[in-house]
Amino acid sequence: MSIIDTDVHPNPRNADEIRKHLPAPWRDGFAMPRRPFYHNPIHANRLDATPPGGGPAASDPDFLREQLMGTYGIRHPILIPRTFANIHPNPDYGSAVATAFNAWLAETWLEAYNDDGAFKGSITINHHDPLAAAAEIDRWADHPHMVQVVTDSGARAPLGQRQYYPIYEACERHGLPFAMHPGTDGIGGNTLPTPGVPTHYIEYHCGMSLAFQAHLLSFLTEGVFERFPTLRIALLEGGVAWLAPLLWRLDAYWRALRKDTPWITRPPSEYLDEHVRLSTQPLERPGRDEHLLALFDAVGAERVLMFSSDYPHWDFDSPTRAFPSSMPDPLRQRIMHDTAAELYGL
Amino acid sequence: MTAHAVARLDELPPGTRKIVEVDGRSIGVFNVGGRLHALRNTCPHQGAPLCLGTVGGTMADGAPGQYVPAREGEILTCPWHGWEFDLTTGRSLVDPARTRVRAYEVTVDGDAVILHA
Numbered sequence: 001m002s003i004i005d006t007d008v009h010p011n012p013r014n015a016d017e018i019r020k021h022l023p024a025p026w027r028d029g030f031a032m033p034r035r036p037f038y039h040n041p042i043h044a045n046r047l048d049a050t051p052p053g054g055g056p057a058a059s060d061p062d063f064l065r066e067q068l069m070g071t072y073g074i075r076h077p078i079l080i081p082r083t084f085a086n087i088h089p090n091p092d093y094g095s096a097v098a099t100a101f102n103a104w105l106a107e108t109w110l111e112a113y114n115d116d117g118a119f120k121g122s123i124t125i126n127h128h129d130p131l132a133a134a135a136e137i138d139r140w141a142d143h144p145h146m147v148q149v150v151t152d153s154g155a156r157a158p159l160g161q162r163q164y165y166p167i168y169e170a171c172e173r174h175g176l177p178f179a180m181h182p183g184t185d186g187i188g189g190n191t192l193p194t195p196g197v198p199t200h201y202i203e204y205h206c207g208m209s210l211a212f213q214a215h216l217l218s219f220l221t222e223g224v225f226e227r228f229p230t231l232r233i234a235l236l237e238g239g240v241a242w243l244a245p246l247l248w249r250l251d252a253y254w255r256a257l258r259k260d261t262p263w264i265t266r267p268p269s270e271y272l273d274e275h276v277r278l279s280t281q282p283l284e285r286p287g288r289d290e291h292l293l294a295l296f297d298a299v300g301a302e303r304v305l306m307f308s309s310d311y312p313h314w315d316f317d318s319p320t321r322a323f324p325s326s327m328p329d330p331l332r333q334r335i336m337h338d339t340a341a342e343l344y345g346l
Numbered sequence: 347m348t349a350h351a352v353a354r355l356d357e358l359p360p361g362t363r364k365i366v367e368v369d370g371r372s373i374g375v376f377n378v379g380g381r382l383h384a385l386r387n388t389c390p391h392q393g394a395p396l397c398l399g400t401v402g403g404t405m406a407d408g409a410p411g412q413y414v415p416a417r418e419g420e421i422l423t424c425p426w427h428g429w430e431f432d433l434t435t436g437r438s439l440v441d442p443a444r445t446r447v448r449a450y451e452v453t454v455d456g457d458a459v460i461l462h463a
Contacts, residue, residue: 043400048395321392
């Protein structure tokens with residue numbers, strides 16, 4: 001089976017690969033970004049993902065091809081650099097970091113390492129400056145291997161609000177999906193979707209799906225898909241099993257509270273089905289497979305779910321082992337390939 | 347069960363490991379402070395190469411807020427998802443009855459490390 005992996009994280013070999021794309025005054029002070037806390041206490045990357053020739057995990061394209069594409073038959077990894085462009089108090093610096101990572105990705109993984117065109121990229125934006133973000137989308141939209149726009153789920157406001165609309169206008173203008181991925185929640189002035197600050201990594205990491213629920217409620221209730229009828233959204237690494245009960249609640253409240261948001265003319269779940277796709281990793285695995293398959297059935301998994309591995313991160317999902325073996329083959333085909341192929345035009 | 351000479355003892359000093367292929371099976375042989383262990387090199391969770399994981403200790407069960415280091419050198423942590431396994435038995439710490447990996451006996455015959463697998 002040909003597989004599209006919708007969440008793969010390439011890394012630069014060193015900070016200089018990014019620094020060279022940064023102008024003054026940002027160049028001199030640049031260091032590879034990371035969260036200052038909430039570090040995984042065990043390990044952050046698969047230990048076997050360190051390239052034999054050295055360097056960070058997922059910095060060697062040949063080893064990534066062998067370990068991810070060769071082992072599992074993945075045809076297209078969708079590349080999402082971990083830029084942390086949204087943690088900087090200065091919006092100009094954040095936008096410069098986004099631009100530098102985009103230039104690096106285009107130069108390396110999408111060109112020098114990409115003779116066969118297997119690697120597809122994501123245009124990183126800094127959502128703290130929506131106008132600069134829109135200009136960044138315009139800058140890269142015509143690149144033949146850039147297939148979406150991506151940003152962090154950690155934000156200062158729910159992403160369905162109107163201050164972000166220049167971003168969605170640009171996505172629509174170029175026919176690019178808008179994706180969000182965890183990473184900056186609670187850091188750099190970005191709020192957490194919890195009442196306060198979690199203590200432990202396990203608490204923070206498990207709670208990341210809460211941000212996706214909050215942003216999704218915002219998109220669905222603000223009328224984003226009425227304003228931008230061709231916009232598509234990809235929720236990456238935000239969890240899957242919560243979706244059905246959230247939609248049941250939202251559809252029920254919409255029946256009662258329709259005139260609170262009268263621009264929502266259909267059950268919210270119908271907008272989701274048409275506009276939103278979710279990546280599967282880290283897939284929840286209840287004790288009984290039929291419980292997960294029932295939740296899949298409830299959300300139309302054959303239309304909304306896309307496989308992702310999160311390579312090289314520690315909670316990697318194996319294409320051959322992450323899903324229940326009893327999952328029907330037609331659904332597997334949709335999740336492993338077809339839905340992502342449709343979203344990204346592959 | 348067959349005895350396989352898989353290494354010379356001086357090839358496997360304390361703190362090292364060797365991954366060997368025996369009858370089509372990948373098995374990790376460990377020397378932890380002079381004690382030899384061997385486990386099947388496949389994590390029962392998602393098939394990771396378990397024996398490339400970290401050898402070390404864990405934290406004992408304790409009261410909330412307490413960290414009590416325990417079992418140093420007896421625990422193998424999976425290189426992917428971090429599941430912990432008892433190096434001596436192959437049993438996982440969180441679900442020892444059902445989540446386990448095959449453990450093999452290792453002996454020394456003169457200078458030879460013998461894997462019984």
